[in-house]
Amino acid sequence: MSKNRFFACIRSSFFSRLLMGVVAAAITGTACAAGEAWPKEINLGYQKYGPLIILKSTGELEKRLKEHGVTVNWAEFQFGPPMLEALNAGSLDFAVTGETPPVAAQAAKGSPLVYVASEPASPQGEGIVVKADSELKTIADLKGKKVAVAKGSNAHFFLIQALAKAGLTLDDISVAYLAPADARAALERGDVAAWSIWDYFYAAAEIQLGVRALANGEGIVNNYAFYTSRRDFVEQYPALIDVVLDEVRKTDQWVKNNPVEASEKLAAHVSIDAKILEKALRRSNYGPEPLKPEVTAAQQKIADTLLAIKLLPYQINVQDAVWQPKGK
Structure with missing residues (x-):
């Protein structure tokens, strides 16, 4: 050559x-x-109640993802806002919260948050409670009183709406922004007159403290639950999101059909009385689904309400954060 x-x-x-x-x-x-690759891991945020923690206890998601080489990591949070701060910061890939935390999280500068699914409304799962011997009988009686609530939580919006229905605003009460454990202790000591809270904390207060509800969410709020992720994550790994939601859906159906067994299983996992969990589970509705227009509109109403009372820094468009999977 x-x-x-x-x-x-x-x-x-x-x-x-x-x-x-x-x-x-x-x-x-x-x-x-196109999202055909699988990540090495997925980090999920959950609270001490609900389908995700039951799914965690079964190990079914780990079994499903093992074939794809995906490690599942779980992180527990007491309530939604700090969980979604972690999601915005990139420490979480998937999280479930009530309806208000995603609105506040979307308003954070450069937020990557997207809604991937919602659970049906469960208005009975929230309550504004007082001690059994309290002289307070109605929401209107809260005028001038101190009320505990977790800032930015679904119970925060519930409190705002319940007051509005009674012709009051947050300015008519003294608000004590406390995490659930601290709020419960404050109510027991008499440091606050009332507490706006969600399940399972609500059910626990009813059973263990004998509290009385001035109102639950019926006719006031929807109390949806939302599954959220980061835009970059869902766009790269849509198949993974589908798997997670499929396992949540299976768990939801099992809980719906077996509330007693589900409460006992969850009780063993989180060291909470099964009767408390059963009460909470029975007044919850289940089944993750894509956000319907009416659900998105309800979230927008929350955003507009929080903006009007200066709890949001600027106007947001909730629809901008609703994930639209390609080809669906």
């Missing part, structure tokens, strides 16, 4: 390999862009 032909062959081989590499990279890039 001549010297010139030898180098021509090398050049031809080199450029062929280079072209093949470029094509392979393009194909890989397309696959990743």
Whole structure:
């Protein structure tokens, strides 16, 4: 072989390999862009109640994702706002909260939050409670009183709406922004007159403290639950999101059909009395589904309400954060 032909062959081989590499990279890039790749891990945020913690206790999600080489990591939070702060910061990939925390999280600068599904309304799962011997009988009686609530939680919006229905605003009461455990203790000590709270804390207060509800969410709020993620994560791994939601759906159906067994299983996992959990589970509704227009509109109402009372820094459009899977 001549010297010139030898180098021509090398050049031809080199450029062929280079072209093949470029094509392979393009194909890989397309696959990743389309979400066909699987991550090494997924980090899920949950609270000490609800379908995600039951799913955690079963290990079914780990079994499902093992074949794809995905490790499942779980992180417990006492309530929604700090969980979604972690999601916004990239520490979580998937989380479930009540209806108000995603609104506040979306308003954070550069928030990557997206809604991926919602659970049906469960208005009975929230209550504004007082001690059994309290002189307070109605929401209107809260005027001038101190009321505990977790700031930015679904119970916060519930309190706002319940007061509005009674012709009051937050300015008519003294608000004590407390996490659930601290709020319960404050009510027991008499440091606050009332407490706006959600299940399971609500059910626990009813059974263990004998509290009385001035109102629950019926006719006041929807009390939806939302599954959220980060836009970058869902766009790269839509198949993974589908798997998680499928396992949640299976768990939901089992809980709906077996509330006693579900409460006992959950009680063993979280060290909470099964009777408390059963009461909470029975007044919850189940089944994750894509956000319907009326659900998105309800979230927008929350955003507009919080903006009007200066609890949001600026106007947001909830629809902008609703994930629209490609091809669906």
